[in-house]
Amino acid sequence: MKSILITGAASGIGAASARLFHARGWRVGLLDVGAEPLEALALELGGAWHKALDVTDGEAVRQALVGFCGEEGRLDVLFNCAGVLRFGLFEEIDLDEHARVLQINVFGLLQVTHAAFVYLKAARGQVINMGSASGLYGTPHMVSYSASKFAVRGMTEALELEWRRHGIRVGELMPPFVATPMVDSQSFTPPALRRLGVRLRAEDVAEAAWRQVRSPRVHRTIHWMFRLLYWSGQVSPPSINRAVMGWLSRD
Structure with missing residues (x-):
């Protein structure tokens, strides 16, 4: 039986992915900081393996990998889905909150991936x-989140090349705004969100994760609108990309 370990699994994209992979016969492991919703999802999935932890806690992460992979010592897929988001004007968000976004979205992802290496290999x-x-071009009103996703993009591209020698595939999913509790709970609405709208559900991204497993890509763009922006951004002068983002983010 194939296995997948999902961080940020208690809600949103992580939970939708857990349900989808479980329904398709995979052994699913669930990691999240929220113990109660994690327990509820594990019960829904027939007692799926789960562990409540903070992805920035290195020892907890290492123990979780041992606990899920067990004697077999193998992991088919690691889905780094844990993340936090904060919309707002940069100067009005506390520095501690900016740091928290980077700590979870970047360092947490690095830590789990590093701990999973031996099992993935x-x-x-x-x-x-x-x-x-927002990892394609710096996005106003979500500065630290956009910066974190640039870091994820760089790590993905680098590891995709570096880990080829181990037979490990590395890629990322790149959706625009998704209807998840993380987005719905925000008190500030960026102009870019108002103009582009929320056109994806968590289940749409879960299906993209399934396609990624079956046909890996370094960057898997989701939804035709962003796909168009992505590919036009690869060939357009930087000034054009900047102008487009400036228009999208204008009040």
């Missing part, structure tokens, strides 16, 4: 990182 497995459309 044994299975010649795959890493799926949760990227974002």
Whole structure:
């Protein structure tokens, strides 16, 4: 039986992915900081393996990998889905909150991936990182989140090349805005969100994760609108990309 370990699994994209992979016959491991919703999801999935932890806690992460992979010592897919988001004007958000976004979205992802290496190598497995459309061009009103997704993009590209020698595939999912509790709970609405709208559900991104497992790509863009922006951004002069982002983010 194939196995997938999902961080940030208690809600949103992580939970939708857990349900989808479980329904398709995979052994699913669930990691999240929220103990109660994690327990509820594990029960829903027939007692799926789960562990409440903070992805920035190195020892807890290492113990979780041992606990899930067990004697077999193999992991087919690691889905780094844990992340936090804060919309707002840069100067109005506390520095501690900016640091928290980077700590979880970047260092947490690095820590889990590093701990999972030996198990991924044994299975010649795959890493799926949760990227974002905001990792394509710096996005106003979500400065630290956008910076974190640039870091995820850079790590994905680097590891995709470096881990080829181990037979490990590495890629990222790049959706625009998704209807999840993380987005719905924000008190500030960026102009870019008002103009582009929320056109994706968590289940849409879960399906993209399934396609990524079956046909890996370094960058898997989600939704035709962002796909168009992504590919036009690869060939357009930087000034054009900047102008587009400036228009999208204008009050």
